[in-house]
Amino acid sequence: MPHSPHIARQAFLRGAIAILPLSLAVAPWGLLAGSMAIEANLSAWEGQGLSAIVFAGAAQLVAIGMLKGGANLASILLTTLLLTSQHLLYGLSMRPVLSNQPLRWRLGLGFLLTDEFFAMTSHYDQQQFNRWYALGVGLTFYVAWNLFTLAGIVLGQNIPHLDQLGLDFSIVATFVALIAPLVRNLATVVCVAVSLFCSVLFSAWHWETALVAAGLLGMSAGFVCQKCFGGRA
Amino acid sequence: MTWLLIFAMGAIVFLNRYAFLEPRLPLRLSSNARQFLGFAVPGMLTAICGPIIFMPDYHLNLSLLNPYLLGSVVAVALVLLTRSVLLSMLVSMLIFFLLRSWLA
Numbered sequence: 001m002p003h004s005p006h007i008a009r010q011a012f013l014r015g016a017i018a019i020l021p022l023s024l025a026v027a028p029w030g031l032l033a034g035s036m037a038i039e040a041n042l043s044a045w046e047g048q049g050l051s052a053i054v055f056a057g058a059a060q061l062v063a064i065g066m067l068k069g070g071a072n073l074a075s076i077l078l079t080t081l082l083l084t085s086q087h088l089l090y091g092l093s094m095r096p097v098l099s100n101q102p103l104r105w106r107l108g109l110g111f112l113l114t115d116e117f118f119a120m121t122s123h124y125d126q127q128q129f130n131r132w133y134a135l136g137v138g139l140t141f142y143v144a145w146n147l148f149t150l151a152g153i154v155l156g157q158n159i160p161h162l163d164q165l166g167l168d169f170s171i172v173a174t175f176v177a178l179i180a181p182l183v184r185n186l187a188t189v190v191c192v193a194v195s196l197f198c199s200v201l202f203s204a205w206h207w208e209t210a211l212v213a214a215g216l217l218g219m220s221a222g223f224v225c226q227k228c229f230g231g232r233a
Numbered sequence: 234m235t236w237l238l239i240f241a242m243g244a245i246v247f248l249n250r251y252a253f254l255e256p257r258l259p260l261r262l263s264s265n266a267r268q269f270l271g272f273a274v275p276g277m278l279t280a281i282c283g284p285i286i287f288m289p290d291y292h293l294n295l296s297l298l299n300p301y302l303l304g305s306v307v308a309v310a311l312v313l314l315t316r317s318v319l320l321s322m323l324v325s326m327l328i329f330f331l332l333r334s335w336l337a
Binding site for chain 2: 049056063073079089090169177179182191197199204210211219226227
């Protein structure tokens with residue numbers, strides 16, 4: 001498929017404009033990721049490095065929280081693996097349009113495959129899919145995420161006692177807002193209830209792997225429930 | 234240590250994202266594995282929220298006047314009513330901060 005530079009640039013710009021609202025909505029997250037890294041005594045470079053290299057908001061915030069709580073490397077990595085495993089599904093879903101791209105496009109777009117990227121590009125079939133459009137979506141979001149992280153790092157270094165503002169509630173507010181619309185059937189209700197109960201119980205018992213164990217138990221409970229009563233139960 | 238963690242996390246996240254984009258990979262997730270992974274977002278995100286809501290300052294707080302709990306209830310109600318993640322996040326944070334200063 002021949003691509004003139006002009007057409008490629010236009011598609012790139014269309015993608016960049018399409019992702020703008022989500023890029024702005026991610027601002028509190030980015031600010032939090034930056035300021036929490038500073039709060040947890042990471043250096044500015046390490047805080048920015050998380051956003052530049054890992055580029056996964058939930059995993060970053062959880063890793064920072066676990067670091068602060070003194071969790072070990074293995075349990076942070078296991079949590080990262082579990083927490084970002086939905087990306088396997090995104091990859092599988094985008095396999096028809098991305099697996100036949102040249103290696104450098106697969107690597108590049110694969111790196112940029114976030115929840116938001118998936119939301120913006122997953123509905124295109126092989127004929128409609130434009131890799132330049134996808135690159136515009138992914139790169140714009142990447143730049144926005146890193147700029148808001150930088151702003152969070154600067155704020156975290158200059159405003160003392162940011163940790164006493166209750167900024168951790170914004171994790172709850174964001175996750176609750178993301179979870180609540182997903183709770184549409186019995187299996188998900190069971191999953192959330194088991195996970196919530198176990199996470200508090202295991203944390204009260206001071207288990208180092210409380211979050212992973214609670215999450216896995218919740219997922220298993222939801223899965224078993226779905227198997228027993230069917231998806232629409 | 235921290236940089237090792239950052240690069241290892243980066244590698245894990247990238248492998249998750251890239252794994253099924255690799256054309257030479259013959260593997261496919263079984264239907265069961267996919268259903269199980271479908272619970273990853275509600276299951277894992279809930280587990281992260283639980284201790285923050287019910288154990289502020291690392292002490293169990295089951296009081297109904299816990300501002301984290303009240304703020305979460307407000308966030309659930311708002312997102313179900315408005316369907317806007319950003320709006321419910323901002324409004325519930327505002328209410329949380331008001332409640333925290335009143336109840337403290």
